[in-house]
Amino acid sequence: MKKSVILGALTIAGLSAGAAAAGTLDDVKARGKLNCGVTTGLVGFAAPDANGEWKGFDVAVCRAVAAAVLNDPNAVEFVPTTGKTRFTALASGEIDMLARNTTWTFSRDVDLKFTFTGVNYYDGQGFMVPKALGVSSAKDLDGATVCIQTGTTTELNLADFFRANNISYEPVPIETNAEGQQQYLAGACDTYTTDASGLASTRATFENPGDHVLLPEIISKEPLGPLVRHGDDEWGDVVRWTLNALVTAEELGVTSTNINEMAASTENPEVARLLGTEGTLGEMLGLDADWAKRAIAAGGNYGEVFAKNIGEETPIGLARGLNAQWTNGGLIYSPPFR
Amino acid sequence: MSDIHANSVAFVRTEEVPTAPPPSNAAGPAKWIKDNLFATPLNGLLTLVALYFIYAILSSALPWILGGIWNAPSLSACRDILDGASAACFAVLTERWNQLLFGFQYPDDQYWRPGLAFILLFIAAAPVLFFDLPRKLLAFTALYPFIAYYLLWGGTIFVPILALVGVAGGFMVYQRLVAGSFAAGFFGGIAAAFAIWYIGGLLIPDNASENAALSAVPSRYMGGFMLNMMLGVTCVSLSVPIGIALALGRQSSMPLIKWICVIFIEFIRGVPLITLLFVANVMLAYFFPPGSGVDLFLRVVIMITMFSAAYIAEVIRGGLAALPKGQYEAADSLGLDYAQAMRLIILPQALKISIPGIVNVAVGLFKDTTLVSVISMFDMIGMIRGPILASTEWNGVYWELFGFAALLFFVVCYGISQYSQWLERRLATDHR
Numbered sequence: 001m002k003k004s005v006i007l008g009a010l011t012i013a014g015l016s017a018g019a020a021a022a023g024t025l026d027d028v029k030a031r032g033k034l035n036c037g038v039t040t041g042l043v044g045f046a047a048p049d050a051n052g053e054w055k056g057f058d059v060a061v062c063r064a065v066a067a068a069v070l071n072d073p074n075a076v077e078f079v080p081t082t083g084k085t086r087f088t089a090l091a092s093g094e095i096d097m098l099a100r101n102t103t104w105t106f107s108r109d110v111d112l113k114f115t116f117t118g119v120n121y122y123d124g125q126g127f128m129v130p131k132a133l134g135v136s137s138a139k140d141l142d143g144a145t146v147c148i149q150t151g152t153t154t155e156l157n158l159a160d161f162f163r164a165n166n167i168s169y170e171p172v173p174i175e176t177n178a179e180g181q182q183q184y185l186a187g188a189c190d191t192y193t194t195d196a197s198g199l200a201s202t203r204a205t206f207e208n209p210g211d212h213v214l215l216p217e218i219i220s221k222e223p224l225g226p227l228v229r230h231g232d233d234e235w236g237d238v239v240r241w242t243l244n245a246l247v248t249a250e251e252l253g254v255t256s257t258n259i260n261e262m263a264a265s266t267e268n269p270e271v272a273r274l275l276g277t278e279g280t281l282g283e284m285l286g287l288d289a290d291w292a293k294r295a296i297a298a299g300g301n302y303g304e305v306f307a308k309n310i311g312e313e314t315p316i317g318l319a320r321g322l323n324a325q326w327t328n329g330g331l332i333y334s335p336p337f338r
Numbered sequence: 339m340s341d342i343h344a345n346s347v348a349f350v351r352t353e354e355v356p357t358a359p360p361p362s363n364a365a366g367p368a369k370w371i372k373d374n375l376f377a378t379p380l381n382g383l384l385t386l387v388a389l390y391f392i393y394a395i396l397s398s399a400l401p402w403i404l405g406g407i408w409n410a411p412s413l414s415a416c417r418d419i420l421d422g423a424s425a426a427c428f429a430v431l432t433e434r435w436n437q438l439l440f441g442f443q444y445p446d447d448q449y450w451r452p453g454l455a456f457i458l459l460f461i462a463a464a465p466v467l468f469f470d471l472p473r474k475l476l477a478f479t480a481l482y483p484f485i486a487y488y489l490l491w492g493g494t495i496f497v498p499i500l501a502l503v504g505v506a507g508g509f510m511v512y513q514r515l516v517a518g519s520f521a522a523g524f525f526g527g528i529a530a531a532f533a534i535w536y537i538g539g540l541l542i543p544d545n546a547s548e549n550a551a552l553s554a555v556p557s558r559y560m561g562g563f564m565l566n567m568m569l570g571v572t573c574v575s576l577s578v579p580i581g582i583a584l585a586l587g588r589q590s591s592m593p594l595i596k597w598i599c600v601i602f603i604e605f606i607r608g609v610p611l612i613t614l615l616f617v618a619n620v621m622l623a624y625f626f627p628p629g630s631g632v633d634l635f636l637r638v639v640i641m642i643t644m645f646s647a648a649y650i651a652e653v654i655r656g657g658l659a660a661l662p663k664g665q666y667e668a669a670d671s672l673g674l675d676y677a678q679a680m681r682l683i684i685l686p687q688a689l690k691i692s693i694p695g696i697v698n699v700a701v702g703l704f705k706d707t708t709l710v711s712v713i714s715m716f717d718m719i720g721m722i723r724g725p726i727l728a729s730t731e732w733n734g735v736y737w738e739l740f741g742f743a744a745l746l747f748f749v750v751c752y753g754i755s756q757y758s759q760w761l762e763r764r765l766a767t768d769h770r
Contacts, residue, residue: 041728048725052442080714088620205734315730
C-alpha cells in the first residue's frame with residue numbers, strides 16, 4: 001500500500017494539487033490532527049521531555065488550538081522545524097500553523113506572505129555580564145568585548161546601539177548559543193548578548209547563576225508569535241482568537257481550575273460570551289460554543305502557561321515584564337470578546 | 339683436522355659454550371626503551387614532552403570520567419551531588435538512553451523491534467562480508483530487507499510480502515530474458531517488478547495497517563542512533579551496486595549512456611550533500627500535493643544514496659583504470675561477451691583494488707548521516723542538539739553527550755576499517 005502511494009503520488013501529483021485549496025480549518029477537522037510547526041528544541045518554549053511528550057510555551061499554543069478545533073489537546077502532530085526550514089514548511093502546507101518563537105517583522109509578514117496572528121511573547125535583545133565586573137548599565141560597557149552570534153539581527157542591533165550611544169566595543173564572533181555559553185564562561189568576552197529570554201535560560205544552566213546579571217537595557221524589539229499562511233483568513237481567525245481567549249481568560253480571572261464553576265455561575269457578560277454560555281461567538285468562528293473553554297482548560301490561561309513553562313517558579317525564571325497584562329503595565333492585551 | 343690442532347694448540351673446546359643472557363641494556367624492556375624512546379637526545383626530549391602531555395591530559399580526564407555521576411534526575415541535581423567537585427554527569431546518558439538510541443517518538447514498548455532488526459543485521463551481513471561461510475545463508479540476506487522493514491515500520495505484513503513478490507517476479511523475468519540479451523532481461527525485470535507492485539498495491543485494503551500484529555510506526559518517529567544505522571546501512575548497500583553501474587556506464591562506448599552517467603556523477607559530486615538534503619526536505623515538498631508527499635526518510639535515502647553512489651563510481655573507475663589493457667583483451671580473446679567479461683574478469687580485480695576507496699566512502703557516508711539533524715530529523719546528533727539540550731533538566735551538558743556520540747561512531751567506523759583491512763589481506767593473491 002505504501003509503495004503504491006509513493007508511485008501513485010508521482011503520477012497524480014499534478015492532478016490533485018488543486019485539491020489543497022480547501023480551507024485549512026476543514027482540512028484539520030477532516031484529518032483529526034493539527035500539524036503544528038515547533039522548534040527542534042528551545043528551553044522552556046518547546047522540547048520533548050524524557051517520555052517524548054512535547055512541553056513548552058509555544059507548544060501550549062498548539063495544544064490550545066487543537067483543543068478548540070478538535071476537542072483534544074493531544075491531537076497535535078508536532079513537526080520540528082529549524083530556523084532554515086520553518087518558513088518553507090508553512091508555505092508548502094506541510095504544517096497548518098507555526099508556533100516557533102518567530103519574530104514578527106515587516107518582510108516576513110508582507111514579503112514571505114504569512115499572517116502573524118498575535119504576539120505571545122515580547123522579547124528583546126539584552127546583555128549578560130559577570131557580577132564581578134561591577135557593571136550596572138549597558139552604557140557602561142565602553143570598550144568591552146562582546147560575544148555575538150554572527151549573521152543574526154542581534155549583530156546589527158548591537159552595532160546600532162553602541163553607535164547611538166557613542167561608545168566602542170570589540171565583537172567576539174560565535175556560531176551558536178552553545179558556543180557563546182562556553183566562550184562567555186571561559187572569559188573570552190566581558191558580556192554576552194542575545195534575546196533576553198535566551199540569556200535567562202542560558203544563565204539558568206550555569207553552575208552559579210547568581211554570579212551573573214542581566215543588564216536592564218533591552219536594545220531591540222522581538223515580538224514572537226504564531227503565524228499562518230496568507231490568504232486563509234478563517235483559519236487565521238481561529239488561531240488569533242484562540243490566543244486572545246487565553247489572554248482574555250487571564251484578564252478576567254478564568255483559570256483552568258475554576259473554569260467550570262465560572263461557566264456555570266458567572267455574572268460577568270464577557271466571561272459568559274468567552275465561555276460560550278451566551279452569544280454565538282463560536283459559531284461565527286466555524287466552531288462550537290465551547291471552543292474557548294476547551295482551549296483554556298487544555299493548559300490554563302496565558303498567565304498559567306507562562307508560569308508553568310518559563311515563569312519565575314521554573315529554572316528559567318523569566319519575570320512577566322513586558323509580558324504582563326496591560327492592566328499590570330505590560331503589553332499583553334486582547335481585543336474584546338463581543 | 340682435530341689431530342692437527344691437538345698438536346699445535348694447548349686447548350681445544352669440544353663442546354659449545356652455554357649462551358649467556360645478553361647484557362641487561364641490550365635486551366628486554368630496557369633495550370626497547372633505549373632504541374625506541376631515547377635513541378638520540380632529540381628523541382629523548384620528544385619522549386619526555388609527549389609523556390608530560392599524556393600525563394596532563396589523563397590527570398584531568400581520568401578523575402573526571404571515573405568520578406562521573408551515573409544517577410541523577412537533572413543537571414542541577416547532579417551538581418548538588420558533586421558539590422563543587424569537577425566530574426562528569428553521565429546521568430544524562432542513563433536517563434535519556436532510549437532517546438539517544440531510538441529517538442523520542444518510537445513507542446517504548448516496541449523497542450525490541452529495532453533491537454531484533456539490529457541483531458538480524460549481523461546474521462544477514464555475515465555471508466556477504468565473510469565469503470567462507472556457507473552460501474546458503476545468502477537466502478536469509480536476500481530476505482533481510484523485507485524482514486527489517488516489517489520489524490521497524492510494522493503495519494500490515496502485506497507490504498513487505500508484496501515488495502518481496504515484486505522482486506522475485508522481476509528476478510524471474512530477468513532470468514527468462516537474460517539469455518537473449520542483458521538489457522532485455524534487466525529492463526524487463528524492472529518493469530515486471532513495478533507492474534506487480536502497482537497491481538498488488540491496489541489489492542491491499544487501505545485500512546490493512548490498523549489492526550496489524552506489529553503496530554505501524556511512521557518514519558518521522560524514527561530517531562537516535564537507530565536512524566543513523568538505518569540510513570548508513572541502507573545507503574551503503576544501495577550505493578555500491580549503483581556506483582558500479584555508473585562506473586561501467588561512464589566507460590561505455592554508447593554515447594547516450596556514457597553522457598548520462600558523466601553528467602550525473604559530475605553534477606552530484608559538484609553539489610554539497612547538505613544542499614541535496616535541503617532539496618529533499620524543503621524543495622520536494624512543493625512538487626507534491628500537501629499531505630501526500632513521499633516519506634521524508636525515503637527522500638533522504640535517495641539523496642544520500644545518489645551522493646555516495648557518485649563518489650563510489652569514481653573510486654571504482656580508478657580500479658578499472660588500474661587494470662592493464664591486456665585483461666580486457668584476454669577476456670575478449672576468450673570469446674566472453676560484455677556481461678561475462680565484466681563479471682568474471684574485470685570487476686573482481688577492479689573491485690579488489692578499490693576496496694580502500696570504497697570503505698573510505700562508506701565510513702564518510704556513515705558519519706555524514708548526522709547531517710540530517712539540520713533538516714530537523716532527530717538522529718543521534720539531532721537528539722542531542724535538539725530535545726536533550728533544550729530540556730530544562732539537561733541544558734548545559736555538552737562533553738558527556740558528544741563524547742558518547744563520538745564513542746559510538748568510533749566503534750562502528752573502526753569496525754568497518756578493521757574489516758576492510760582483513761578483506762584486503764584475505765584477497766591478496768599476488769606475491770609482494
